[in-house]
Amino acid sequence: MTTTRRLQLAATAVVAVLAVLPFAVAGRISLGIFVFIGLFSLIVIGLSLLAGHAGQVSLGQAAFYGLGAYIAAITTLRMGLAPWLALPLAVGGAALAAYLLGAPIFVLRGHFLVLGTLGLNVVMDVLVRNVQHLTGGPTGLTGIPPLSIGALVIVGDRAYYYLTWSFVLAALWVGRNLVCSRVGRALAAVRSSEVAAAAVGINAAFYKSRVFALSGALAGLAGALYVHYLSFVSPSPFAFNFSIDLLVMSVLGGIYHLPGAVAGAAIVTILREALRTIMPRVLGSGASAEYEIVVFGLLLAVVVIFSPAGVWPHLLAWLRLEPGRSSRWTQAASLAGMLPESPPPSPRAEPASVLRLEGLRKQFGGLLAVDNLSFEVPAGEIYAIIGPNGAGKTTVFNLISGLLRPTRGAVYLRGRKVSDLPAYETAALGVGRTFQTPKVFADLTVLENVMVGLHRLTTTSFTAAMFGLGAREDAQAAARAAGYLEVVGLLDRADVLAGALPFGALRLLEVARALAIRPVLLLLDEPASGLSSAERTEVVKLIRHIRDTGTTVVLVEHDVGLVMETADRVLVLNYGQRIAEGAPRLVRNDPRVIAAYLGEEAAS
């Protein structure tokens, strides 16, 4: 039996157990704890998507849980809204709050969300306790009506058990769709290297804020279900401490696997119940609930240090259910030859230059990396930039591709000023690039890496991806990506994880990924360094092929031989300044160039 088949069986078994559980435990255990595990699972699925896939931590999920709860409570109790109308309001309200907080914070690279959400949690708690005429203050609100649709009133443990767990399964389905989609690949790319993701046109903040809004929505949903289930609400379950509990659940279960969220929620909830029984016996003190934090703190520390992926992978291994690396695209890849490669835009038709630099200057503190540099590259040319180490070559690339802002001067692409655009916009306008140290998306396959390159040429939206509506476009993207792999000669390794490739193949993969954005201008940063001589020959052929199919190429290279073989024109930089420009032959004999490379004596 294949692992996939066994996974399907295991999933079916889990659903079956969930379905019969209320009958199995009837009269022995209260079903309430399972309702709560379901509610917490909903929140933790959102948190795991955020942490595991968007790479951000929130310490304020309890606030969104509370926001959903209070929106549902206040609109039904105080405004007489029908509960089934209050539910989407609670979900939407929590999602909106998350989005409004996240969208600006994600513009700041780094981990500021954790503080923003923590702050939100405290603010929310203070407001809920003090705006008494709305929230009922510390004592809260009672008499909240149960969910009902027409004559169907949803009351009791069993009804909320089924309702909650249906939402949990739906959330897992949505999360899985998202992870396996165009959006999921973009998020994986951002996690691997935000810089390389920007270089193929991905706006990291855009997707992170949407994932965060989704996590807010799930927490809001849990909150609304909670108040209709218990018919009462008070501030304490939504305080900051619960945000920490949720994070413990998420990390313990495993942030990289969504079902781990359910496992984490179950383990922590059951463990807490157990501690509440055991702790008072061991410590014999009245404040035993406070001691839980010791256990949870140590548990979190141990898990995150020794098994950062949580218990889920261990659980799968123990059940012999480890999924092999998905090869869902292999089929699509075999279509590579069958799909007509649409011709890239033909810049040759345009008389104007593709790239123009005007008086470009970049200063890092006291260091002048690029000094008043101007040059122009016409369409269809291979233009090489050479110069001794530290001459400012890579800085020029970073300035062209938008990773750095120039101190002065401007960069124009086909006449349009691009030096004030963020890197992902520059990429979308057709500037592809590779990096001196290859930055591939290590946890995606070779094929998926190139599919990420197609990001801006595909359209599946976040919402469509949630509902699995991008499959057809994905298949086409896979076929196109396979085409680019064929060009660089990596098609036979399409399903290998990119992180497992040898160095030379990494360079080729970066080229394929950059070609996938259909660049009008391709920047190659030392394409031949670290390659064997056979690989080098291939790269020379590849560079010519790229130019012949209509893409203008600018390359930075130390291998002067390669430059002489391929380049139409050469620019020599030294200390950020142009010292020569022209045909390779002429440049090679320029005394200033020889001086820069070999010293003044050699030149004279």
Add this chain to the structure above:
Amino acid sequence: MTLTQQIAQFLASGIINGTIYALLGLGLVAIHSATRVVNVAQGEFAALGALLASTLVTRGMPLSLAAAVAVGVAAAVGGGVYRTAIRPARDAGPLTLLIITIALHLSLKGLLLLVWGTDPHSLRPFTAGPPLRIAAAVVTRQSLWVIAVTTVVLVVLYVFFTRTILGKSLRACAVNPTAARLMGIRVERMSALAWMIAGALGGLAGVLIAPLTLATYDMGLILGLKGFVGAVIAGMASYPWTVAACILFGVVESLGAGLISSNYRDGIAFGVLIAALLWRALAALRGGLIISEEAAQE
């Protein structure tokens, strides 16, 4: 009390609170610049310092010695935490490190709870005597101690960072760890040093504030976070601006709580935090820099 007197009073208490936040904020900046870690457990150093000093004084140790021991222990805990929890995971990525500091916050808070229990502990003021009148405000003698000691610490830190090889090495590591390593600076050691400095500053904040409030096992989080507000406003990089921002923040918080309602104190404080984050984001957008220079060099 007239409104002027009230405002003078709020200003005074805001400056004193802000000074305490500054000590925590400086520790956060030290850790962040040396190890790129956002230390959620920073406030726990203060709680440890406060509780330890109060117990030692209760057991009969002279206050000055107790304060020194408390600060020393907090520094040692800072270094120890780095060695046991941060360094082993230093290659694991910022997300893991962040979660580790959250775990540290919980574990340290839990340990404080196990040792000191839930009861508040008091520490006597450094010097006895009635409060003093400064302009329109009435200020306790301990408050002046807070400001005096912090001023001395700031001068010492300034000299350390600008005049000593060790301090300059630490700054070099913050700017570019790789280059610092190539220059023969032992980056690991500098990171441990940053954590020890952060521990000491946190412990000192606790010792200074304990006579003004009371020492409890769970006093740390809010204090640390408030230090964070100032550090974020100042961009997580500059020591002097962090001090200025923390004091300004303390004043805003105190005025807000005093003039609106003290129930809203923490709400106002963290409202300011969110506003500060949004403000920094807007500034980043205006600069058009989506990918930082540091990232481009990575």
